[in-house]
Amino acid sequence: MTYTHKTITELRHSSPAQAEFYQAVEEVLDSLGPVLESNVIYQRQAIIQRIVEPERQLMFRVPWLDDNGNIQVNKGYRVEFNSALGPYKGGLRFHPSVNASIIKFLGFEQIFKNALTGLPIGGGKGGANFDPKGRSDNEIMRFCQSFMSELYRHIGPTTDVPAGDIGVGAREIGYLFGQYKRLTGRYEGVLTGKSLLWGGSLVRKEATGYGAVYFADYMLNARDDSLKDKRCLVSGAGNVAIYAMEKLYQIGATPISCSDSAGTIYHSQGIDLALVKQIKEQQRGSLIEYLEVHPGAEYTPVADYPTDGHAVWRYAADAAFPCATQNELTKADAESLMAKGCQLVSEGANMPSTQDAVDVFIDAQIAYGPGKAANAGGVATSQLEMAQNASMQKWTFSQVDQQLQQIMKSVFVTASETADEFGQHGNLILGANIAGFRRVADAMIEQGVV
Numbered sequence: 001m002t003y004t005h006k007t008i009t010e011l012r013h014s015s016p017a018q019a020e021f022y023q024a025v026e027e028v029l030d031s032l033g034p035v036l037e038s039n040v041i042y043q044r045q046a047i048i049q050r051i052v053e054p055e056r057q058l059m060f061r062v063p064w065l066d067d068n069g070n071i072q073v074n075k076g077y078r079v080e081f082n083s084a085l086g087p088y089k090g091g092l093r094f095h096p097s098v099n100a101s102i103i104k105f106l107g108f109e110q111i112f113k114n115a116l117t118g119l120p121i122g123g124g125k126g127g128a129n130f131d132p133k134g135r136s137d138n139e140i141m142r143f144c145q146s147f148m149s150e151l152y153r154h155i156g157p158t159t160d161v162p163a164g165d166i167g168v169g170a171r172e173i174g175y176l177f178g179q180y181k182r183l184t185g186r187y188e189g190v191l192t193g194k195s196l197l198w199g200g201s202l203v204r205k206e207a208t209g210y211g212a213v214y215f216a217d218y219m220l221n222a223r224d225d226s227l228k229d230k231r232c233l234v235s236g237a238g239n240v241a242i243y244a245m246e247k248l249y250q251i252g253a254t255p256i257s258c259s260d261s262a263g264t265i266y267h268s269q270g271i272d273l274a275l276v277k278q279i280k281e282q283q284r285g286s287l288i289e290y291l292e293v294h295p296g297a298e299y300t301p302v303a304d305y306p307t308d309g310h311a312v313w314r315y316a317a318d319a320a321f322p323c324a325t326q327n328e329l330t331k332a333d334a335e336s337l338m339a340k341g342c343q344l345v346s347e348g349a350n351m352p353s354t355q356d357a358v359d360v361f362i363d364a365q366i367a368y369g370p371g372k373a374a375n376a377g378g379v380a381t382s383q384l385e386m387a388q389n390a391s392m393q394k395w396t397f398s399q400v401d402q403q404l405q406q407i408m409k410s411v412f413v414t415a416s417e418t419a420d421e422f423g424q425h426g427n428l429i430l431g432a433n434i435a436g437f438r439r440v441a442d443a444m445i446e447q448g449v450v
C-alpha cells in the first residue's frame with residue numbers, strides 16, 4: 001500500500017465523509033514520495049500522521065435574529081491546523097456549502113501555501129454555512145457579531161489571525177473586528193483585510209488577484225514569453241477575479257470572461273471591468289446585468305453549462321485564471337482548454353482544478369501554477385498588514401506592491417528550483433508541495449513531539 005493510500009484510508013476512518021479534504025491531502029502526498037524516501041527522519045518522526053491532523057478544530061453554534069425577528073442558526077468553524085511556523089493564518093468563508101471537509105481542505109492547503117511564502121505564519125481556516133446573499137446589512141452585522149461572540153476566545157494577534165475569503169470582505173471584517181474589540185476591549189491586529197481607515201494595508205484587497213497574475217507572468221518569463229497581448233479566461237467575479245482582471249489589463253493582456261454562481265459572461269473585445277466592479281462591488285448584483293450595457297456579450301446561465309464541466313473553460317484563449325471556487329475546472333474543461341491552444345493556467349482560487357484536470361496540465365507541460373503557489377499573494381500581504389499593525393506603521397501602495405512582487409517571485413523560484421532538484425522541471429505542483437512541506441516538517445521536528 002502506498003503512503004498516500006494508507007493515509008487516506010486512515011483518514012476515511014478517523015474523519016469520515018470529507019471528500020474535499022482527502023482530495024487536498026492526496027494531492028500533497030502524491031508529490032512527497034521522493035522526499036519521504038530520501039529522508040527517513042520524516043517517517044520516523046511521523047510527520048505525515050501529525051500534519052494531516054489539525055492541532056485544534058472548533059465548531060460552534062451561531063444563532064442570530066433576521067430582519068423579521070426569526071431566529072436563524074448556522075454552524076461556525078475554525079480549524080487551527082498547524083502552528084509550526086507562526087500564528088495560525090487563513091481566511092473565513094461564509095457560504096452555504098461550508099462544512100468540516102471544505103474548511104479542512106482549505107486549512108490544509110494553507111499550511112503549505114503559508115510556508116512557501118517564507119513568512120512566519122502557520123495555517124488555519126474558518127467560516128460558516130451562512131449565505132450572505134439577499135441578506136440586509138443589519139443581518140450581516142448581527143451574524144458577524146454572533147460569530148465573533150464565540151470566535152474571539154480562540155484568536156489573537158500572536159495566536160490566530162483570520163482574514164477574508166468567499167463571502168467575507170471588508171464589510172464583514174469590519175463587523176467582526178468591532179465585536180472583537182467590544183468583547184475584549186483591545187484594539188489589535190487580530191484580523192487582516194481591514195479597512196484602510198483603521199489598520200488595513202494598501203494592496204491587501206488587490207493582492208490575491210494581482211499576485212496570481214505576477215506569478216503567471218514569472219512562469220511565462222521562464223519560457224521566454226510574457227502575458228502581454230494574451231487573451232485570458234477568468235472565472236469568478238469576486239475579490240480575486242476582479243483584481244486579477246485589473247492587473248491583466250495593466251500589463252497589456254485582455255480578460256475576456258468572468259463568471260458568478262449564476263452564469264458566465266464572455267466578451268470577446270475584453271471585459272468591461274468598471275461595469276463588473278459596479279455590479280459586484282457596489283450593487284452586489286448578478287452578472288446577467290452586464291448584458292443591459294453590453295447586449296453583444298455572451299451570457300451562459302448555469303443550467304446551460306456542459307454536463308461534464310463549466311462554460312467558461314470552453315472558449316479559446318491563451319491563458320486561464322480560475323478565481324471562483326474549488327473543483328470548478330474538470331478534466332473535460334482542461335482538455336478543451338488544451339485543444340484550443342491555452343498555454344497557461346494560474347489558480348487564483350483554492351483547488352479549482354480537479355485532480356484529473358491537473359494531470360492533463362502536467363502531461364501537456366503547460367505553465368501551470370497551483371493555487372497554493374499562485375494565490376499566495378493574499379496571505380503574504382495579510383502578513384505585511386500584521387507587520388504594519390505590530391510596528392504601528394503604514395506603508396505606501398508601491399512599498400507593499402513591490403514586496404508582493406518579490407514574494408511572488410520568490411514563491412515561483414522556490415517551487416521551480418525544488419521541481420528541478422527532484423528532476424521534474426516545470427512541475428510546480430510537485431515543487432510547491434515539497435518546498436512547503438520541508439519547511440513545515442523541519443520546524444515540527446525541531447519543536448519536538450507536540
Ligand code: NDP
Binds near residue numbers: 165238324375379
Ligand atoms: P468572493 O466571495 O469575493 O468571490 C467569489 C466569486 O466566485 C463570486 O463571483 C461567486 O459568485 C463565485 N462563486 C463562489 N462560489 C461559487 C460556486 N460554488 N459556484 C460558482 N461560483 C461561485 O471570494 P474571493 O474572490 O475572495 O475568493 C475566490 C477564491 O479565491 C476562493 O477559492 C478563495 O478560497 C480563493 N482565495 C481568496 C483569497 C482572498 O484573499 N480573498 C486568498 C487566496 C485564495 P457570486 O458572485 O454569485 O457569489
